[in-house]
Amino acid sequence: VLASIPSATLLGVEGRPVTVEVHVTGGLPGFTVVGLPDTSCREARDRVRAALLSSDLDWPNNRITVNLAPTTVRKVGATFDLAVAIGLLVASEQLEPESIEKFAFIGELGLAGAIRSVNGTVSLADAAESPILVVPAESVREASIVGRGEIRGVADLTELVDALRGDEPWPDPPPTPALVPELPLPDLADVRGQPGARKALEVAAAGGHHLLMVGPPGAGKTMLATRLPSLLPRLSGRQAVEATRIHSAAGVALPATGLVERPPFRAPHHGASLVALTGGGSGIMRPGEVSLASHGLLFLDELGEFAPSVLDALREPLEDRVIRVSRAQASVTFPADFLLIGAMNPCPCGQGDAPGSCRCSEYARARYHRRLSGPLVDRFDIRVTVPRPDPGQLLRGEPGECSARVAERVAAARERARARGVRANAGLSAQTLDDHAPLTDEAGDLLDLALRNGRLTARGLGRIRRVALTVADLHGRDGPLRPGDVATALQLRSDLLDLATPRHG
């Protein structure tokens, strides 16, 4: 006897509808799963059997075939446990086929019959094509974010079977948790002095410009980077859903409201592998750090210590805002639209900040700097040196401007960018720069000089203009860019690796 149960599987961060077909017939007792299952799918047999027996249901002592259709999509994880169990119950005539019409099922089974949540519920709920979707009780909130039909949560198999048979009412949806006040983000007011770094953070947040901070240990690079989220606007509805999908697919804990509304802040350690950063993996296509940082920040501390291959893998997502991961079994495109913040020491000894104070040999410095490829460094619109703060300022300095005030300016600047048809100025195409960022004559002269003395390249020119436009936006100024805007942009793009010896002439 045959049962056909709708469910869904995860491919990258996207859900795909899957039909679980269960066939129970006479013959040698056995259990086969077909349709590109991975190991944890195949293990469904043992979990489902134990769960049925623990829930006082019968395990049909017949030949059982489970087919996961479409058979071309590779299926991973224990997502189908619940669908297999229900299919078995229907196929072995323990449940009426009519009782499960209009239902789809997602969930992993415990041996005692408990129904457990699975990664990627957000996208799975989106993909399930049935009017009613049954999910683990703890996942109701997650599934409701994009789910189109009715969502019903159940805690264990007995509860579910009773409800399907009509013996018991469906369990109540879990109460909305009392709104936990969000933890405050680290505030920019904690930063004393360091006007250059503050400016860099503000401009980076407002214009979506990637930021590289170079400075000796103890200069506060990490402290500055962790304050950037407090300057960024909250995610829009669409961004929040996408970020939530990614977090859900990666199995990263979601906030209490179920929706990722604050810009994510991801700070992978420099030992991170290529796959950890870009996503992928064998079998499961898990989103990597670049995707988890989507619509938020990717902070790479000790940038020079990351493997060069890992850093170079960042170039594609920096350019295209997505990352394509291809494996023999599948090829997946993950979102990867993040603001990159890099931090590194100026040289191996860490002291090569002020001229004449570094203890490294020229060779050691050159080797350290070669770890960052030119194309990658080029993608940082803002590059600043963060010197150690002045001790006097640390002890007696006024607290700096607080994040809320800066965030207002950032929001206003982003509003101006939106009027130009982009989310932030970093996204402006080179062709439209003349329209959006015209230059006063004086400002043009400054750029002309920078080009002539080799400080700027043609590509750098466009980047400087975008940053200068952001600077003007932060002042709330219209009209052509002034020399002050351009000068600020030039200051914010110092040639950090050129610390060696004074040039001649």
Place this chain on the structure above:
Amino acid sequence: MAEADDRTPEQLDVAAHLAALAGLPGMGPARLGALLSRWPAPEAWQQVRSGALVRAPEVLAGIRGHQSELCQDWQRAARATDVSDVWRQHVAAGVTVVTIGEAGFPSRLVDDPEPPAVLFHQGEAALLDAPTVAIVGTRRCTRYGHDVAREMGATLADAGVAVVSGLALGIDAAAHQGALDAAGTPPLAVIGTGLDVVYPRQNRGLWEQVVASGAVFTEAPLGTPPEGWRFPARNRIIAGLADVVVVVESHAAGGSLYTVEEAVIRDRPVLAVPGPIRSPASAGTNRLLADGAMALCAIDDVFVALGLVDHPGSSPGSGSATVGDPTDPVQRAVLAAAGWEPVSLDQLATATGLGFDDLSLAIERLVASGHLDRRGAWWERVSGR
């Protein structure tokens, strides 16, 4: 290149064998001296080549290190080397090889406590007839040290003094560049590698200019790579060739302090350029001053040390007489805040109280007018000549 050689065949034979000996692996002045204390060069070569050296305890006593291994290494290298090939290479490259005792050997080195047995040079060796001043200092110099070295190089060259330095980065390069910029006496360089091994590579252009107009000396034959121990050894030749040694900037344990030690052994006057006590690049020079080195308070002081002038000059360098101060009050304020030490943007912002835009603009203008120079994210005032 090499002018017609008027040396006797015997002299040429000695020079060729010395060139070959100096090219053996790990061969430094002390080891070469030990070999030559027993045998003349051609015989020393035969001893090394035949492996008989290992049975000469009185020579081995002067050779530090793993003697038996060294003897084997040398024997192997010597068997693979044809002395006349070595000689031909040097002649073809225009390298002059002079040995101690010959007429062409620098007279300042003849009485040296540790003279090189053989010297290789390219360029105009007659420049050594002029008074000489060694300008040495750290590779990791500040703008201040760079400017002082360069200005001194130029001033000395103008005055007919040959500047001697080591063609390293930083102070050395600045001194050479200063001397080349002036149309006076071209500079001399003493290097630690072979004449065909440009090190550091960044200095290739400068190196070629020094060879073209001045002269480059070394005690290492062609093909000798840069090895750490050769540079302190090279410093003794710099001290030996100079009438006066000036240290512009040195870190607390900088390599230039070797040169100072060697200069003291050779009774050469040592001058040190004072620097800010907070500048790590001046820690070594300030310590020298505390230990009794002469202070170079103005560029002209070097002429007093040379005995060319008998009273200190009054011009305090040209640090104060720069390109002409800017007229814009904001730029003047920024320049005043910059002082003469490297400053960061944050320091300038704090000191001037200017907004970021105004400050950035003033800096850009000052760079354009040549008052400020950028190194990474640091700013340094430029002193013109």
